[in-house]
Amino acid sequence: MARKIFYSYHYKPDKWRALQVRYMGILDGNQPVVDNEWEKITRGGDDCIKKWISAQLDGRSCVVVLIGSNTAGRKWINYEIMQGWNAGKGVLGIHIHNLLDNNQAQSPKGRNPFEGIEYGDSGKKLSSVVKAYDPPYLTSKYVYDHIIAHLAAWVDEAVSIRKNFGTGEFWRFDHGGFPTWSPSPGEP
Numbered sequence: 001m002a003r004k005i006f007y008s009y010h011y012k013p014d015k016w017r018a019l020q021v022r023y024m025g026i027l028d029g030n031q032p033v034v035d036n037e038w039e040k041i042t043r044g045g046d047d048c049i050k051k052w053i054s055a056q057l058d059g060r061s062c063v064v065v066l067i068g069s070n071t072a073g074r075k076w077i078n079y080e081i082m083q084g085w086n087a088g089k090g091v092l093g094i095h096i097h098n099l100l101d102n103n104q105a106q107s108p109k110g111r112n113p114f115e116g117i118e119y120g121d122s123g124k125k126l127s128s129v130v131k132a133y134d135p136p137y138l139t140s141k142y143v144y145d146h147i148i149a150h151l152a153a154w155v156d157e158a159v160s161i162r163k164n165f166g167t168g169e170f171w172r173f174d175h176g177g178f179p180t181w182s183p184s185p186g187e188p
Contacts, residue, residue, distance in 0.1 A: 090158030
């Protein structure tokens with residue numbers, strides 16, 4: 001049975017690239033949201049967005065962050081990462097900047113979004129646990145082929161990492177205008 005995936009990405013600039021990954025067909029991903037549906041969700045405010053994210057994460061085993069030029073530090077990307085991790089889901093990132101967009105253009109490589117997320121008061125970065133893959137090619141077709149060849153194994157590894165990491169840790173981030181996550185120690 002295919003793993004069920006939640007794809008997280010910066011919607012407007014990376015939608016075209018993200019759709020390429022989502023439609024590879026090797027994993028069961030959450031249904032893409034259409035523009036007018038997303039606009040309706042965002043008009044509902046933060047609580048509506050949180051409810052939508054929660055519903056999309058339900059039944060998924062892994063959060064795959066598709067990393068574009070400006071993904072790192074985005075409020076809702078961070079929220080999706082945190083919610084996925086705290087729910088016991090695997091988390092991983094894939095740099096997609098070298099996939100072509102709808103204008104047949106690539107974009108500059110973005111920062112690793114896991115670098116800005118810490119757990120507990122340890123100061124350790126999520127990037128010390130969660131992997132962000134950067135396909136080693138400059139040509140979009142080769143990047144696509146690399147992702148399709150490795151995505152299922154990357155997801156299995158992320159799920160295994162999360163399972164083996166255990167509970168009792170909690171995550172926070174202090175940037176991007178998002179409130180610091182500070183639950184009681186031992187809270188997932």
